[in-house]
Amino acid sequence: MNSYQLAEDSKLNQPEFVFGVATSSYQIEGGVNLGGRTASIWDTFCRQPGAVDNGDNGDVACDHFHLWQQDIDMIADLGVDAYRLSIAWPRILPRDGELNPQGLNFYQQIIDACHARGVKVFVTLYHWDLPQYLQDKGGWLNRETAYKFAEYAEVVSAHFGDQIDVYTTLNEPFVAAFLGYRWGVHAPGIKGEREGFLASHHMLLGHGLAMPILRRNAPNAKHGIVFNASPSYPLTPSDQGAADYSEAEGYHWFMDPVLKGEYPFEVVERQSDNMPMILAGDLDLISAPVDYVGINYYTRHVCRYNENGDIVNVEQPSAEHTYIGWEIYPQGLTDLLVRIHQRYEDLPPMYITENGAAGNDELKNGEVVDQQRTRYFQTHLEAVDNAIRQGVDIQGYFAWSLMDNFEWAFGYCQRFGIVHVDYQTQKRTLKHSAIAYRNMLLARKQENQ
Structure with a gap:
């Protein structure tokens, strides 16, 4: 397959639909x-024995710090409309x-280079790389960190x-809070039920504190938040x-406060011993209107109760899986988007901010034939189109990720990129999935001229 095929009447063919690629600061x-x-x-976390596969770390990663110019050229040459990146908080403050x-x-140079090439810039303020000096004061377990984030948002947006x-204020608060502070498998490696919900x-x-700051400093930009979700x-x-509760804790817990001004009752009830202190006015701040919601989708969950009543x-051993072991289930993306559309009144437009x-x-021989990723x-593009046909307002799609990282x-054992990175030489090579993406975008632009 040398190009992705979209139906002639696909909404994804409309010129206003945004196609992009995505990265994050610490990863590249x-x-x-x-x-x-x-x-x-x-x-800090990468230096804890056994925390990361092979003892890998992000000290060099893709050396984007030095190679950003060629990377922006590569992004522009793919023909994408937008580049989604994140800013490293400890690089700013x-x-x-x-x-x-x-x-x-x-980051000014990167933004200028993107705009010079006609590429829109989507920026995530927090993609998990909290400054260590804030973690030393408790990190996200310390309420003050929310106000420090607002100060950081002020600096960047000003x-x-x-x-x-x-x-984007936050990327995947589920992962940052639960994997980082509840289960301890991500930085900062804290394990505790109460800690996860507090974080x-x-x-x-x-997020809520930052929204009015961003609107004041960038009144013509769009402002929102990105959630990962699995139906x-x-x-x-x-x-x-079991399935209903899995969704409630997996993404309603994070989306409901933003879009409904409340936490889901079933999670509050089941996790009553672990609920955070919620002060008067918190939910009013958190539920400030957003211009869009980003959704990151990779796979689904199939759930049951075990003999102890746990979920x-x-x-699904008979299904196709990716190298990381995640089931490939594109119908799940359609179902997820429709469920979100049905759950939230006055839902703002959505972007698929990660999928891959x-x-x-x-x-x-100079090629990476990644047939599974291409399929x-x-x-999944077809799944997005199907959701739009069912009335869901989706305005863009970002492939995760631009390059292996x-x-x-x-660590580096899992390759999500549409561009191959040789970590010894830092040579970038477009995989067949990237070539198909580029060809589709080129054809789309020709049709829309």
Whole structure:
């Protein structure tokens, strides 16, 4: 397949629909001690024995810190409409209250280069790399961190204003809060039920505090938040309650406060011993209107109750899986988007801000033939189109990821990129999935001229 095929009447063919690629700062930048940057919680976590596969870290990663110019050229040459990146908080505020002009200049150059090539810029303020100096004071377990995030949002948006086309406050607060502070498999590696829910509330509070600041400083930009979500399905009809609760804790817990001004009752009831302190006015702040909601989708869950009444996920061995072991289930993306559309009144437009597949990719004779990923994108683009046909307002799609990178606790063994990276030479090679993406976008632009 040398190009993704969209139906002639597909809404994805409309010129206003945004196609892009996505990355995040810690996963690609490297340069952790350069340009005035100080340590993040991921720099610290990577040095804990056994925390990351192979003892990998983001010290160099894809060396985007030095190679950003060629990377922006590569992005533009793909023909995408937009580039979704994140800003490293400790590169902007390396110490509490101290501004780093070098950090602002680094991102200024990237933003300018994107705009010079006609590429819109979607910026995430928090993609998990909390400054270590804030973690030393409790990190997201400390309510003050929400206010520190608002200060950071003030600095970034005051400098860039409307130069950033779309602002995202948080990326995947579920992962940052639950994997980082509840289950301990991500930075900062804290394990505790109560801690996970407390961190999640403080993150959402930080989002709420930042929204009016962003609107004031960038009145012509769009402002929102990105959630990861997996639809859940019951193994048997008697497991429907398990699937419902899986969705409630998996993404309603994070989306409901933003879009409904309340936490889901079933989670509050089931986790009553672990509920955070919610002060008067918190939910009013958190539920400030957003211009869009980003959805990151990779797979689904199939759930059942075990003999103890606990909810467990059930593997689907007969299904196709990616290299990371996640089931490929494109129908889940359609179902998820329709369920969200039905759940929330006055839902703002949505973007698919991440979607992709990890592969055991090898460079052979100058090529990476990633057939599974190519099929994955084809079927998931069709799934987005199907959701739009059912009335869901979706305005863009971002492939995860632009290039192979540091995949958090999996280190460098999982390759999500549509561009292959040789970590020894830093050579970039477009995989067949990237070539198909480029060809589709080229054909689409020709049709819309």
